Amino acid sequence: MEADxxxxxxxxxxxxxxxxxxxxxxxxxxxxxxxxVRDPAQSEEVTQEVLLEAWRSAARxxxxxxxxxxxxxxxxxxxxxxxxRSARAAVDREQREGRRYHDPAFDQVSEEVEAxxxxxxxxxxxxxxxxxxxxxxxxxxYDGYTYREVAERLSLPxxxxxxxMRDGLTRLRHCLGGAA
Amino acid sequence: MSVLGPLFRREDRHSLAAPYALDALEPDERRxxxxxxxxxxxxxxxxxxxxxxxxxxxxxxxxxxxxxxxERVLAAVQRTPQELGRAPVRERAPQLPPHVWGTEPPPxxxxxxxxxxxxxxxxxxxxxxxxxxxxxxxxxxxNRTQDQLDAQRTQAxxxxxxxxxxxVRATTGxxxxxxxxxxxxxxxxxxxxxxxxxxxxxPTGRVHxxxxxxxxxxxxxxxxxxxxxxxxxxxxxxxATSLAVTVEPDGGSAxxxxxxxxxxxxxxxxxxx
Numbered sequence: 312m313e314a315d316x317x318x319x320x321x322x323x324x325x326x327x328x329x330x331x332x333x334x335x336x337x338x339x340x341x342x343x344x345x346x347x348v349r350d351p352a353q354s355e356e357v358t359q360e361v362l363l364e365a366w367r368s369a370a371r372x373x374x375x376x377x378x379x380x381x382x383x384x385x386x387x388x389x390x391x392x393x394x395x396r397s398a399r400a401a402v403d404r405e406q407r408e409g410r411r412y413h414d415p416a417f418d419q420v421s422e423e424v425e426a427x428x429x430x431x432x433x434x435x436x437x438x439x440x441x442x443x444x445x446x447x448x449x450x451x452x453y454d455g456y457t458y459r460e461v462a463e464r465l466s467l468p469x470x471x472x473x474x475x476m477r478d479g480l481t482r483l484r485h486c487l488g489g490a491a
Numbered sequence: 492m493s494v495l496g497p498l499f500r501r502e503d504r505h506s507l508a509a510p511y512a513l514d515a516l517e518p519d520e521r522r523x524x525x526x527x528x529x530x531x532x533x534x535x536x537x538x539x540x541x542x543x544x545x546x547x548x549x550x551x552x553x554x555x556x557x558x559x560x561x562e563r564v565l566a567a568v569q570r571t572p573q574e575l576g577r578a579p580v581r582e583r584a585p586q587l588p589p590h591v592w593g594t595e596p597p598p599x600x601x602x603x604x605x606x607x608x609x610x611x612x613x614x615x616x617x618x619x620x621x622x623x624x625x626x627x628x629x630x631x632x633x634n635r636t637q638d639q640l641d642a643q644r645t646q647a648x649x650x651x652x653x654x655x656x657x658x659v660r661a662t663t664g665x666x667x668x669x670x671x672x673x674x675x676x677x678x679x680x681x682x683x684x685x686x687x688x689x690x691x692x693x694p695t696g697r698v699h700x701x702x703x704x705x706x707x708x709x710x711x712x713x714x715x716x717x718x719x720x721x722x723x724x725x726x727x728x729x730x731a732t733s734l735a736v737t738v739e740p741d742g743g744s745a746x747x748x749x750x751x752x753x754x755x756x757x758x759x760x761x762x763x764x
Contacts, residue, residue, distance in 0.1 A: 322573075324573060326565075326568060326569065329565070329568055330565060333561060333564060333565065337555075337556050337560070337561070337564075338553040338554060338555050338556065339549060339550055339552070339553040340556075341553075341554055341555070341556035341560075342549075342552035342553040342554035343549040343550075343552045343553075345552075345554065346552045355556070355557060355560060358556055358560065359560060359563060359564055359567070362564050363564065363567050363568065363571060366568045366571060366573065367571060367572075367573050367574050368573075368574050369573065370573065370574060370575060371574070373725055373726070374714060375712070375713055375714055375724065375725065375726070376539070376726070377539065377542070377543070380546070380550070381542065381543060381546045384546050384549040384550065385542060385545075385546065387549070388514055388545070388549060389514050392514045429547075429550055429551045429553075430551040430552070430553075432551070433547060433548060433550075433551035434551070448513065448548070451510065451513040451514070451515035452513045452514070452515075452545060452548050452549075453548070453552075455514075456515065457510075457515050457516060457517050458510040458513075458515040458516070459517070461515065470506070472510075473506045473507065473509060473510055474506070476509035476510055476513060476515070477506075477508065477509035477541070480509055480512065480513075480541050480544040480545065481541075481544070483544055483547065483548075484540070484543075484544045484547075487544075487547055
């Protein structure tokens with residue numbers, strides 16, 4: 312069964328459906344959270360929170376607005392970003408981080424390669440963006456910086472960063488060709 | 492402040508779609524933008540597309556979680572109650588006759604055949620229409636698995652939510668062959684429950700897809716009908732003028748690919764302004 316149908320069953324309190332859903336989404340959720348949060352123990356914690364939240368609030372899922380996977384990953388991303396920002400705020404109070412950002416081509420691949428093909432495709436497409444598009448998108452999405460912070464780090468005006476983000480995502484879409 | 496100030500600010504808000512899709516707004520900004528989204532159809536469309544792009548970024552990072560997590564999460568699920576999704580459903584029994592609750596068939600409607608009549612004739616009274624719609628909901632309960640019943644329970648909750656709205660209204664239309672479409676809707680809750688009756692026979696690989704029609708806007712898919720199971724549509728704004736059902740290939744289409752088999756105006760249920 313697909314994640315969409317499962318999530319609808321989960322909303323009705325179906326624990327068996329949740330077990331199946333876990334099999335489908337725990338990998339993507341964990342991978343994303345770990346990419347953003349970095350710290351393994353905290354990543355596990357956030358992943359568990361997200362999966363439990365998916366169980367609790369499954370009734371809010373509206374199949375008319377997108378897939379179950381997007382719904383859960385959007386939730387996961389928001390929680391991961393919240394976590395990394397509050398951790399960062401704590402660190403920043405003590406030591407102001409350097410403003411440097413070095414941008415090798417996008418190559419931060421973690422060890423377990425699960426979604427091999429998709430990962431390779433996304434990596435290749437990210438590398439086709441201009442450096443500023445790629446940095447704007449990845450600093451925000453994978454590193455959890457706000458667009459103001461991104462602008463500051465890249466020494467760019469706010470408007471430019473917003474445009475780079477939009478252009479970057481749109482170009483990524485064309486490169487990925489909409490194949491799910 | 493310059494006279495262009497307000498203009499610039501408005502422009503500015505549109506441009507936040509990408510940072511929003513990337514979760515790159517600060518909390519205050521996020522709230523303001525979400526408020527703006529409720530009024531800005533163009534932004535909503537853009538945000539949805541950009542968010543799908545962001546999800547591709549997410550998906551590419553998939554990695555198996557530690558094996559022990561599974562047991563922990565499943566155990567937690569067993570003792571964690573679920574939200575109803577919204578404010579608790581107000582328990583107000585709808586004022587509907589007994590056949591509505593499945594113990595009796597819906598009242599028959601005799602019609603003298605006419606030479607020509609519009610495809611759909613709206614019902615005179617909301618109660619009659621609601622009765623028909625709700626009868627459609629409960630006529631299909633037999634022979635369902637537990638999972639299906641659970642899904643239906645969720646749906647029943649949605650339906651109860653719509654029914655309990657102070658401005659709930661209903662309408663239905665029937666064609667010459669006795670097939671009908673019914674709608675119970677609340678403009679204030681922006682929700683509607685839609686049932687199809689008598690349209691079940693479709694060739695394999697074909698489905699009935701429901702569309703929301705608005706002036707000067709592409710039809711928006713509200714979902715696929717599965718047999719007689721009603722559809723719950725949320726987020727309907729007042730500009731919605733009508734509903735249409737088309738026959739589409741399995742899985743549905745992004746836009747209608749055939750003429751509607753049935754269309755129903757929403758004016759009488761408080762939409763179409």
